[in-house]
Amino acid sequence: MSLLETLKQWEGDFQTEVAQVQKNPEAEVVEQLRVRWLGRKGKVSTLYEQLKELGGEERPKVGKKINDLRTSVETSLERLKSISLQHAIDAKLTDRKLDTSLPVSRNFMGGSLHPVTLIRTQFLKEFRRYGFSVWEGPELEFDFYNFGALNFPDDHPSRDMQDTFFVADRQKLVLRTHTSNIQIHAMLQNPPPIRFIAPGRVYRCDNDLTHSPMFHQLEGVLVDRGVSFAHLKGMIDAIVKALFGHDVKTRFRPSFFPFVEPGAEVDMLCTLCRGKGCRVCSQTGWLEIMGCGMVHPNVFENVNYDSEAYTGFAFGMGLDRMAMLAFGIDDLRLMFEGDEQFHNCFPVYPAR
Ligand code: PHE
Numbered sequence: 602m603s604l605l606e607t608l609k610q611w612e613g614d615f616q617t618e619v620a621q622v623q624k625n626p627e628a629e630v631v632e633q634l635r636v637r638w639l640g641r642k643g644k645v646s647t648l649y650e651q652l653k654e655l656g657g658e659e660r661p662k663v664g665k666k667i668n669d670l671r672t673s674v675e676t677s678l679e680r681l682k683s684i685s686l687q688h689a690i691d692a693k694l695t696d697r698k699l700d701t702s703l704p705v706s707r708n709f710m711g712g713s714l715h716p717v718t719l720i721r722t723q724f725l726k727e728f729r730r731y732g733f734s735v736w737e738g739p740e741l742e743f744d745f746y747n748f749g750a751l752n753f754p755d756d757h758p759s760r761d762m763q764d765t766f767f768v769a770d771r772q773k774l775v776l777r778t779h780t781s782n783i784q785i786h787a788m789l790q791n792p793p794p795i796r797f798i799a800p801g802r803v804y805r806c807d808n809d810l811t812h813s814p815m816f817h818q819l820e821g822v823l824v825d826r827g828v829s830f831a832h833l834k835g836m837i838d839a840i841v842k843a844l845f846g847h848d849v850k851t852r853f854r855p856s857f858f859p860f861v862e863p864g865a866e867v868d869m870l871c872t873l874c875r876g877k878g879c880r881v882c883s884q885t886g887w888l889e890i891m892g893c894g895m896v897h898p899n900v901f902e903n904v905n906y907d908s909e910a911y912t913g914f915a916f917g918m919g920l921d922r923m924a925m926l927a928f929g930i931d932d933l934r935l936m937f938e939g940d941e942q943f944h945n946c947f948p949v950y951p952a953r
Contacts, residue, residue, distance in 0.1 A: 604651050608666055619677050626685040638674050645671050716924040717817050719950045721800050724819055727840045728798045736799040738783035744773035746782040750903040751860040764805050776804035780820035781917055788904035793911045794825035811933055817920035824913030833914035841869050846953045861894025861915055872926045891918035
């Protein structure tokens with residue numbers, strides 16, 4: 602079959618598939634359609650691949666036809682997406698009908714804490730047993746605390762627009778991208794030894810099924826004489842076990858952060874499949890939960906700590922992820938919608 606013939610046939614195929622999806626316009630089905638046609642290995646891509654092999658005068662003509670098909674696929678998908686959204690809203694409206702004629706209930710529900718609040722409280726409790734105090738720091742931050750003092754080179758990619766929300770260029774103000782800014786505030790204000798954790802909101806320009814532009818981290822720092830990576834490793838492992846169960850293993854993988862050396866990322870055994878491999882852990886059996894490492898000598902220099910006399914470790918973990926794992930929540934968006942029925946599912950931290 603020539604490329605033109607394929608094109609013709611696929612135009613028809615697409616229309617048939619659209620008609621099919623319209624009968625059942627669920628977001629997932631629409632997404633599958635998108636991947637099938639516009640995905641990296643989708644049908645439109647294969648057409649462009651074949652176009653490369655076409656020589657001579659035909660090429661621009663057929664190329665334009667493929668462009669047209671792509672545009673029409675894009676438009677149809679946009680339309681299907683909004684139909685699917687409407688469909689979801691309608692379903693919710695019928696499913697959760699409110700009877701406005703009911704009298705005000707006397708046994709008023711007391712409400713409950715957010716899963717992130719519950720897990721944060723749990724972590725604070727554990728870390729207090731190791732003598733950590735609790736710090737907070739500003740969410741609107743100077744470049745110096747968020748990046749510069751943490752040994753980020755000026756051209757480091759995470760300073761890029763894609764990650765960082767810049768607030769005011771001239772004053773170099775950003776929404777903090779991590780809670781590590783608190784490391785600098787705390788160490789500048791206190792001589793060593795120091796031992797604290799610092800929970801807080803952080804912001805990155807990212808929004809999809811597994812990322813929210815605002816999320817929560819818990820930072821931790823311990824600086825003293827003779828602190829080693831082994832202390833960090835032992836403590837993190839013990840705390841993860843205390844929160845998630847004693848059969849939950851952790852593993853440390855070498856990684857890079859400008860403010861630690863050596864640096865590592867910590868994975869814990871997937872709490873949903875216990876290492877067997879499932880959708881949540883992408884079949885690997887492990888889930889990444891934090892970054893950590895030994896505080897970089899340059900950071901010590903920036904906060905006037907004597908890096909000959911003192912060593913220390915630092916770590917920063919994502920609390921939203923941890924809350925989802927602890928409570929078995931599989932959709933990040935639920936965490937931020939404020940749905941009362943959702944929140945009533947998690948009155949307390951589950952016993953381990
Ligand atoms: N700040 C890092 C991040 O947000 C995590 C981290 C904290 C890594 C402390 C090492 C030490 O990804």
